[in-house]
Each structure stands twice: as C-alpha cells, then as structure tokens.
Amino acid sequence: MANRTNQLLVPQARAALEQLKFEVAQELGIQLPQDGYYGHMTTRDMGSIGGLITRRLVQIAEQQLAGRR
Template identity: 50%
Template structure:
C-alpha cells in the first residue's frame, strides 16, 4: 500500500500487488488524478480517505454478493494480530 507508516499489515501478504492495483482503479473511478510517481503524500487526507473508504465499500459489497449467491469466501486465519495500538 502506501509508503508512509507501516502499521497496517495485510492479512494475506501475497495480495499486496492486487490491493495496490485496486487502489489505483478506485482512484481512477473517483476521477482522482494520481501522480505518475505513485507518491500520494501531496494529496489531501480527505482525498486519500475517499479512496480507502470506497475500497472498503466495494469489498463489503463483493462479500455481501458472495453471501447472497450462496458462496462464502474462506475466512483467513489471523496469526499475527496486533493487540495493542
């Protein structure tokens, strides 16, 4: 994901490239011009929050759709969950 603080960790590290692509697609759908360098630190937090919020909204909709169609994606086993902030 972003190159800033690394507090958020993917549950499935192999999904990093797909999540990065998902971020760019969501930004494009929202009409947000992302710099070619990929550095998004110059964008206001409201813009970055909109990208992340829409990503979550789309993931929840996809999960709900899978439940409605009778197929449930496997739930990953979390082994390194952080318990302190």
C-alpha cells in the same frame, strides 16, 4: 518506501489492493502520484479513495457469503 504498520493477512493480496486503489482513483477523477508518495494528496481525496475501496471490499465479501448459503 514508507514504514507500513498494517500487515495484510494474505500478503499476495497487496498487488490486487494496489490495482483496486488505482481503479477507484481513476473512477473518482483523482490522479495518484506515480512515485508512490502520497504526502501531497489531500485528506479528502485519500478518504474518498479509501471509503470506496472499503465499500467494494464489503460488497465482495457479502457476495461471497451469499454464495455459500
């Protein structure tokens, strides 16, 4: 496993983030390696996946904040 420097504030969220990564990649038509090694992935593909994940997380946060008012 790769050395991860980013630590999740909620460690239980790791599985949900992994699932989101696979869903986003599938929507974009990008095949993720089954062995978990992303070294052969293009920067463009990984950036597309990361960008869409970020947009989704911001959207979820905005919806939650709107619901609290």
